[in-house]
Amino acid sequence: MWMDERKEKVLQAIIEDYVSTAEPVGSRTLARKYRLGVSPATIRNEMADLEVQGYLEQPHTSAGRIPADKGYRYYVDTLMEDHEATPDEQNRIAQVFDRRLTEVDHLLRETARLLAETTHYSALVVGPRVGRTAIKGVRLVPLEEGRALLVLVTEGGFVEDQVVDMPVEVTMMELQRISGVLNEVLRGRTVISLSRDALAALHHELDRYRSLLSQTLDFLDQSEAPEGDRVFVGGASRMLAQPEFRNVEKVKRLMDLLEEEQVVHDILGAAGRGEPRVAITIGEEIHYREMTDCSLVTATYRVGEETIGRIGVLGPKRMEYAKVVSLVDNVTQRLSEKLSRGT
């Protein structure tokens, strides 16, 4: 739906004022603080129109207006201006990504912390599916009777591993052979890209070690088990600083949700599917009742060509969208880069 220029200006002013004050904004304040060039009375008329059209709402008759979901939506889609990360923020980000980290988990935890710190909201990160990252090499390290460590080196030089069982009688030679076969089949590809033929070949070749193979593939795939995805939440307590969560019961319900990995996973997964870069999900668009006062800014990070994980910032609907979008975008780029280039 279209909107004439003055209405846009009014809407923009209301949103920006409300974002910074968290108080309903009235026509008089608006006229005083923003140079709209018209009188409060005129603004009142515009506001009444905007309310009828669903862009604004009024907490009660004698209060000012606050933006409705539709208003925020129009703002982020049309009115919001681009925003560059400040040198300070850029430094802070560089600091994290220039460090030498070989554990993906550690990197992601730091990413969550970084996003929370720079945005002052909460940050959510879902770890990558191993099955979606290209594999550089596989090693099978014998540990002790009946167990081995399956070590995976992924694209960026990151290491993932898991203990697997194997028949006790497997010899070193056999282990070498198995690991050779796995290497041959997997090197340079992602598990999900494996053709049926390749898998069949693998099964044929390694039929004797069926249990070991299936554990390996489970580890690589993990697609059936979303709980297998590692979830990192940074700065959950930031929510407590927001005036919309002055109510303890309300904020408790939210924090409880954020402690459930499954939920965080869902939220990030549902938000902004297939969006180009950064996606914004506002209020009721997040399908959790506890989050109707929140918005979510999400993005997808990749390794090479493959989509592998998601990161997001959760804040009040009354969020500094432009700033958050720029930070999320920035961090996503850096993270993808680091995961591709390595260490």
Add this chain to the structure above:
Amino acid sequence: MWMDERKEKVLQAIIEDYVSTAEPVGSRTLARKYRLGVSPATIRNEMADLEVQGYLEQPHTSAGRIPADKGYRYYVDTLMEDHEATPDEQNRIAQVFDRRLTEVDHLLRETARLLAETTHYSALVVGPRVGRTAIKGVRLVPLEEGRALLVLVTEGGFVEDQVVDMPVEVTMMELQRISGVLNEVLRGRTVISLSRDALAALHHELDRYRSLLSQTLDFLDQSEAPEGDRVFVGGASRMLAQPEFRNVEKVKRLMDLLEEEQVVHDILGAAGRGEPRVAITIGEEIHYREMTDCSLVTATYRVGEETIGRIGVLGPKRMEYAKVVSLVDNVTQRLSEKLSRGT
């Protein structure tokens, strides 16, 4: 300090009532709810005495009494009765520890979650120092030019690893030799138990690979870097359910602290040093101003003989001590057992 029997009964009743209601308790209520066999007036006299002696305090003149830190201390040291975990709780615990887990981190995260769930308070866990666990075996797995994966199998069959740099020109043979030497020196011992001689021998033998060796020892030791210790917090949001934290700003300050690993580490480290089994730290005894309304029940878990990590439950001072103590004790035993016996 000693206390006559009736005073003890009064103190006990007040604490137990306050624990369950979070309201100051008056003489009349006390006489009605607990069979103390004396009139409110008598109880009032006892309460006045207890207040003078510092066991109780009065929020304001016309309110009942609440326990002071000293009162809680007397209670947990003298009055508290033992408590057994219920079958339900026992089941819940068994469920976690009977699962097959090969990653220490995963196990500890689950432990934190479990403690939080069963106690309904927040749980803190500090991961073990690798340097304090006995080592069953070491492997060095070549990854790619200049990097190797150092794999450690600890006492209980748990696996820890870290990427280390090495000179590019190291051959497979040499790697085997290094790993052989490491194995010989380390197997069956803890790093901190290594004698100067053993270390010197190691340095002598592996002088050519000095950087690799020092990285290895750093990884094993980590004693300089407490941030290296992994910290897990479970159910931080449980605090929000406590009436003493109805105030958002207050609870925010607490939650902010709990997000800092260093702080959690400090708290657990300071509490109950050298106590036999479960230690209780009350109010001001925790040296953080934000936690003066909290108590902490901590214990140390071990692998074999070695003390290696700590776990604790953080709740309001008004905590169900007996229940928490039994749960912490129970979980500590199970955890130690699992870490010693393995997987």
Add this chain to the structure above:
DNA sequence: TGTTAGCACTCAGCGACAGAGAGTGCTAAC
């Protein structure tokens, strides 16, 4: 026809105030 000044009206928020209720300490009697 769009804009603005003026005005009556609405309603949350705040402070003052009074009454209820829970609890205390003191005194005197048992």
Add this chain to the structure above:
DNA sequence: GTTAGCACTCTCTGTCGCTGAGTGCTAACA
């Protein structure tokens, strides 16, 4: 040493009225 009785204290709750910010409507103006 214990208890009943009583005056007193102080928080909590609800009511009331005022204030101020904000609105919508109307009528005048450009």
